[in-house]
Amino acid sequence: MGVPLIELDRLEKTFTVRRRAGLLRRERREVRAVDGISFTVDRGEMVGYIGPNGAGKSTTIKMLTGILTPSGGRLRVAGIDPARERTRLARRIGVVFGQRTTLWWDLPLRDSYRLTHRMYRIPDDRYRENLARCVDLLDLGDLLDVPVRQLSLGQRMRGDIAAALLHDPEVLYLDEPTIGLDVVSKSRVRAFLRELNAERGTTVLLTTHDLTDIEQLCSRVMVIDHGRLMYDGDLAGLHEAGDGERMLVVDLARELPPIDSVPGARFVRADGPRQYLAFPASASAAPLVAAVAAEYPLVDLSVREPDIESVIAKMYGGTREGRRESLR
Amino acid sequence: MAEPTAYRTDGDPDACRADDAPGPYPAGDGAGGCRAGDEAGGYRADDGPGGYRAGGGLRAYRMVAAMWIRSTMAYRASFALTLVTSFCVTFFDFVVILLMFGQVRGLGGFSFAEVAFLYGTTGTAFGIADLTMGSLQRMGRRIRDGSLDVFLLRPAPLLAQVAADKFAVRRLGRVLQGLLVLVWSLVLLRGEVAWSWGKVLMVPGMVACGAVIFMAVMVLGASALFWLQDAAEVTNSFTYGGNTLLQYPPTVFAQDLVKGVVYVVPLAFVNWLPALYVLGRPAPAGVPSWAAFAAPPVALVCCGAAALAWRAGVRSYRSTGS
Numbered sequence: 001m002g003v004p005l006i007e008l009d010r011l012e013k014t015f016t017v018r019r020r021a022g023l024l025r026r027e028r029r030e031v032r033a034v035d036g037i038s039f040t041v042d043r044g045e046m047v048g049y050i051g052p053n054g055a056g057k058s059t060t061i062k063m064l065t066g067i068l069t070p071s072g073g074r075l076r077v078a079g080i081d082p083a084r085e086r087t088r089l090a091r092r093i094g095v096v097f098g099q100r101t102t103l104w105w106d107l108p109l110r111d112s113y114r115l116t117h118r119m120y121r122i123p124d125d126r127y128r129e130n131l132a133r134c135v136d137l138l139d140l141g142d143l144l145d146v147p148v149r150q151l152s153l154g155q156r157m158r159g160d161i162a163a164a165l166l167h168d169p170e171v172l173y174l175d176e177p178t179i180g181l182d183v184v185s186k187s188r189v190r191a192f193l194r195e196l197n198a199e200r201g202t203t204v205l206l207t208t209h210d211l212t213d214i215e216q217l218c219s220r221v222m223v224i225d226h227g228r229l230m231y232d233g234d235l236a237g238l239h240e241a242g243d244g245e246r247m248l249v250v251d252l253a254r255e256l257p258p259i260d261s262v263p264g265a266r267f268v269r270a271d272g273p274r275q276y277l278a279f280p281a282s283a284s285a286a287p288l289v290a291a292v293a294a295e296y297p298l299v300d301l302s303v304r305e306p307d308i309e310s311v312i313a314k315m316y317g318g319t320r321e322g323r324r325e326s327l328r
Numbered sequence: 329m330a331e332p333t334a335y336r337t338d339g340d341p342d343a344c345r346a347d348d349a350p351g352p353y354p355a356g357d358g359a360g361g362c363r364a365g366d367e368a369g370g371y372r373a374d375d376g377p378g379g380y381r382a383g384g385g386l387r388a389y390r391m392v393a394a395m396w397i398r399s400t401m402a403y404r405a406s407f408a409l410t411l412v413t414s415f416c417v418t419f420f421d422f423v424v425i426l427l428m429f430g431q432v433r434g435l436g437g438f439s440f441a442e443v444a445f446l447y448g449t450t451g452t453a454f455g456i457a458d459l460t461m462g463s464l465q466r467m468g469r470r471i472r473d474g475s476l477d478v479f480l481l482r483p484a485p486l487l488a489q490v491a492a493d494k495f496a497v498r499r500l501g502r503v504l505q506g507l508l509v510l511v512w513s514l515v516l517l518r519g520e521v522a523w524s525w526g527k528v529l530m531v532p533g534m535v536a537c538g539a540v541i542f543m544a545v546m547v548l549g550a551s552a553l554f555w556l557q558d559a560a561e562v563t564n565s566f567t568y569g570g571n572t573l574l575q576y577p578p579t580v581f582a583q584d585l586v587k588g589v590v591y592v593v594p595l596a597f598v599n600w601l602p603a604l605y606v607l608g609r610p611a612p613a614g615v616p617s618w619a620a621f622a623a624p625p626v627a628l629v630c631c632g633a634a635a636l637a638w639r640a641g642v643r644s645y646r647s648t649g650s
Binding site: 015062065066067068069083086087088090091095097100101102104105106107111115118119120147 | 384388391392395398399402403474475477478480481482483484485643644645646647
């Protein structure tokens, strides 16, 4: 194992929520957004941080960047306590919020980069080199002189990613980096991140709802729900733990009776000549496809990945019940 | 990668929080407290040694302000229009003062020139504070929509960035207007006041301290926005309201109000107390006469309080969902 770059030890964040409970009376309620999370991330790792909405993902990221101050526990990023030494840490991390841009709305993209250059005190040659690399890999050449407000969502996201990397950060946090992007933009962003990690050894921590992001990028997944770490391991293990199933969608030449003779697959439903077969997410689709093709007139096929929500729901459906019991 | 491990959430959440790890995050603990004095010109810097931090704040302020000036230039027509508009507003404000002073020969026992002196000193001090820190009152929106997050990601003090947010050159108009009235009143007062070196130095000194006091009040008010996002109006009543109050002689107001702005919100140190010394008049509401010289320490104390409040506010910033 390498050197831990990010260390969390029983990290907590509690919010007090006030709710109107009457004309004047207000109820105070404590919400544990992050409820004792511990993990370490080594230098050079690429980690997916996933969980349903409101699970505490963004809250964790915001504590890791120093935006939010933890309510309890210990937190170190590159040996720095983020909330205490936020500005010192800022030089060493890069952050991309998918839903929020750091770019200057009314100014050309280039101006935002110039500000970063000066504010982060990036040496001129480093800046030129990094900018040239980002412009090349993220295809920003034609966009540098366009005001940010005129960029498309995908262009802006690429611009934001470049802005987060000009100062050679050791860690890159990405909060929903592919949200709202089309397929081409998504794959371009993913290819760039892969290369960044491979060539520069930049540690990447990303939250996402898109399981394909995780599959294509991350060797490690952490699942968080209700502010707690539920799973920490590789993606295959997650499917196993979640008893996840993938779906093989086959288009046959004509309408046929349900395919039930293929081992390892379970017939789910038919839609005319199209049939849906479920199979364990950990299994390979290849033998299944071969078996179907050998016996049936196969025209077309696709494999659908389970979405993360359903995997997690399956995985911990029982636990939530159990927890409710234990709280009583 | 290590073996996948699944964490189960059984057991009481508090049970796993051993007390051997002291929670390093109580708000306003020792390390924070001693930073209170590190306030230079109203900019609280965040990290690093004192001088560097203040310098970093000024540097960040300059950079962000420059970006905003360029942003406004992106809409040239709009920029030209606001410039013309604010010039007209400032000009007519000035005409109103002329008209008022044309009609009124004295106010609360104060001569025309003396009232102009009060108006000019507070106007200039407030104008400087409004030019540099006026954007703080709009921070509420940044907090509500979570865009403050972006500022917190930059390696620069938050206060400098927020103060420079939406920096507008047109606010320079208020400073110029205040200065004009001040110079004019000094010309009129040339013969009326028995000038000494102390009194001559007192004039720029009171404007500088006054500006710092107004800035500190603005920072204090902005700190409250971290908890109450609609508190901007309360702050405005102290800043804009304070400015209006200080334009008039203290003899016009009820003594309790005067005591309030001496002892509670120390706005009287912006111009009343030093100005009364310059004009050779007794201090109001039984305040000792040496209080005229107390503006610098009062300004320092205000800055300290503002720095503490700001720090506590930032620590309790809650951001928004995702």
